[in-house]
Amino acid sequence: MNENLQLFxxxxxxxxxxxxxxxxxxxxxxxxxxxxxALAVAxxxxxxxxxxxxxxxxYISVIRGTPLLVQLFVIFYGMPTVGIxxxxxxxxxxxxxxxxxxxxxxxxxxAILSVPKGQWEAGYTIGMxxxxxxxxxxxxxxxxxxxxPLSNTFISLVKDTSLASLILVTELFRVSQEIAAxxxxxxxxxxxxxxxxxxxxxxLSGGQSRLxxxxxxxVAT
Amino acid sequence: xxxxxPGRRDDEHRADVPGGDPLAPSETPDDSVLLQxxxxxxxxxxxxxxxxxxxxxxxxxxxxxxxPSGSGKTxxxxxxxxxxxxxxxxxxxAGGPSLDFAAPIPKASRFALRDRSAMVFQQHNxxxxxxxxxxxxxxxxxxxxxxxxxxxxxxxxxxxRVGLADKRDAYPFELSGGQQQRVGIVRALALKPRLLLxxxxxxxxxxxxxxxxxQVIKELADEGWTMVVVTHELSFARQAADEVLFMDGGVxxxxxxxxxxxxxxxxxxxxxxxxxxxxxxx
Numbered sequence: 132m133n134e135n136l137q138l139f140x141x142x143x144x145x146x147x148x149x150x151x152x153x154x155x156x157x158x159x160x161x162x163x164x165x166x167x168x169a170l171a172v173a174x175x176x177x178x179x180x181x182x183x184x185x186x187x188x189x190y191i192s193v194i195r196g197t198p199l200l201v202q203l204f205v206i207f208y209g210m211p212t213v214g215i216x217x218x219x220x221x222x223x224x225x226x227x228x229x230x231x232x233x234x235x236x237x238x239x240x241x242a243i244l245s246v247p248k249g250q251w252e253a254g255y256t257i258g259m260x261x262x263x264x265x266x267x268x269x270x271x272x273x274x275x276x277x278x279x280p281l282s283n284t285f286i287s288l289v290k291d292t293s294l295a296s297l298i299l300v301t302e303l304f305r306v307s308q309e310i311a312a313x314x315x316x317x318x319x320x321x322x323x324x325x326x327x328x329x330x331x332x333x334x335l336s337g338g339q340s341r342l343x344x345x346x347x348x349x350v351a352t
Numbered sequence: 353x354x355x356x357x358p359g360r361r362d363d364e365h366r367a368d369v370p371g372g373d374p375l376a377p378s379e380t381p382d383d384s385v386l387l388q389x390x391x392x393x394x395x396x397x398x399x400x401x402x403x404x405x406x407x408x409x410x411x412x413x414x415x416x417x418x419x420p421s422g423s424g425k426t427x428x429x430x431x432x433x434x435x436x437x438x439x440x441x442x443x444x445x446a447g448g449p450s451l452d453f454a455a456p457i458p459k460a461s462r463f464a465l466r467d468r469s470a471m472v473f474q475q476h477n478x479x480x481x482x483x484x485x486x487x488x489x490x491x492x493x494x495x496x497x498x499x500x501x502x503x504x505x506x507x508x509x510x511x512x513r514v515g516l517a518d519k520r521d522a523y524p525f526e527l528s529g530g531q532q533q534r535v536g537i538v539r540a541l542a543l544k545p546r547l548l549l550x551x552x553x554x555x556x557x558x559x560x561x562x563x564x565x566x567q568v569i570k571e572l573a574d575e576g577w578t579m580v581v582v583t584h585e586l587s588f589a590r591q592a593a594d595e596v597l598f599m600d601g602g603v604x605x606x607x608x609x610x611x612x613x614x615x616x617x618x619x620x621x622x623x624x625x626x627x628x629x630x631x632x633x634x
Contacts, residue, residue: 247477249473249475249477250477250479252435252471252473252477253471253473253477253478253479255434255435255466256433256435256466256469256470256471256540257470257490257491257495257539257543258463258466258467258491258495258496258543259491259494259495260463263494263495267490267494268479271481272480272481275481348523349480349481349482349523349524349525350480350525
């Protein structure tokens with residue numbers, strides 16, 4: 132038992148480090164790129180041009196209709212056969228960004244639609260263009276609405292990055308797998324990995340609450 | 353307050369606040385024609401909302417549109433501001449732009465039309481994520497490129513004039529309905545428009561708050577602002593209007609001075625409408 136405790140303690144920091152240098156940067160980068168992509172896709176989906184909105188609709192459909200693991204494998208193991216060889220990290224970031232782009236697009240689209248039409252009109256009547264009204268008036272209000280569902284997306288993403296271990300990215304779960312294989316203590320190490328994922332997500336949920344509180348300052352509660 | 357060059361909303365044509373009355377109109381109320389709309393038609397699907405509307409607004413004039421719900425009053429107002437695009441007809445502003453809706457309207461003309469006027473909405477449509485002062489300076493600073501310090505000085509003077517100086521850093525949700533609508537009016541004034549448009553500015557207010565908003569609009573009218581007001585407040589129309597248009601079914605049924613319309617309407621439809629509002633229980 133003592134031995135197990137010692138293994139638990141010895142492996143704790145290496146696994147956390149795997150999270151801090153692998154999981155978190157991967158999730159942050161993919162989420163940032165994914166959000167930009169999602170905003171673009173959401174705006175395309177809202178476009179009156181049928182071709183433009185059709186492209187967005189198709190993209191969302193493909194992303195949501197295929198497993199993330201398959202997307203990851205297509206990019207890392209599939210692309211080299213057509214001559215595009217990517218390292219593990221770029222492959223992972225591309226796959227996760229595309230995935231976030233698909234899911235978050237629908238969240239952002241709904242959030243934009245939730246802002247009353249009168250807000251657009253008020254923007255127009257003070258002389259704003261579509262773009263300015265979107266940026267100054269609509270998106271700040273849509274942001275408030277979309278924080279809870281986007282936090283969901285982000286927390287899912289943090290956990291989904293464990294899939295990157297399968298394309299050789301050194302992150303939290305891959306570090307755990309190596310320790311587990313080396314020590315033979317699968318139950319202990321995988322539970323420890325679960326615990327550390329959970330701790331990361333607790334911190335993120337706390338961040339979400341603070342962000343929500345900040346964005347709620349201008350609404351009656 | 354010096355007059356701005358027609359059609360220009362640039363910084364150099366805006367008068368400085370110190371010494372000037374912030375409520376003073378940006379056009380000299382000399383009774384010359386400011387806006388002329390002819391043959392405005394608009395349908396939403398099969399529903400013909402406007403059937404050839406003519407409207408003339410002179411500088412310093414207060415034109416009030418009355419009529420039952422669905423008569424097209426609001427659509428007229430929104431057409432003047434470019435929020436709706438008529439299917440046919442023309443809108444001419446003195447000094448431009450001049451729009452003929454028979455052909456598609458270029459973007460620049462649509463923006464020019466919007467720039468000439470400012471709208472006060474029924475549901476105020478203040479920006480909830482901005483404080484009162486931020487709401488007011490947003491247009492001047494972001495669109496008209498007025499230096500921020502100057503915009504704040506002007507906005508403060510305007511807020512002071514409508515009795516809201518102490519609310520400048522409040523968020524809209526912290527204000528009463530009447531205060532919100534007064535901020536809505538100040539937001540419109542801060543743009544120094546040539547024409548003010550009011551779309552049922554008191555219809556969404558509790559009855560006891562209607563007076564404070566109408567008072568501000570009346571003061572603006574007395575100062576010489578040119579305005580088109582859609583309202584159900586007949587007493588306001590009677591006191592403030594230079595011309596009253598009674599609309600029904602997408603046409604102007606009758607137009608004239610308030611004294612004539614309210615005491616001696618020539619059209620049966622006008623008479624029935626006024627009766628329903630003034631004596632609802634008979």
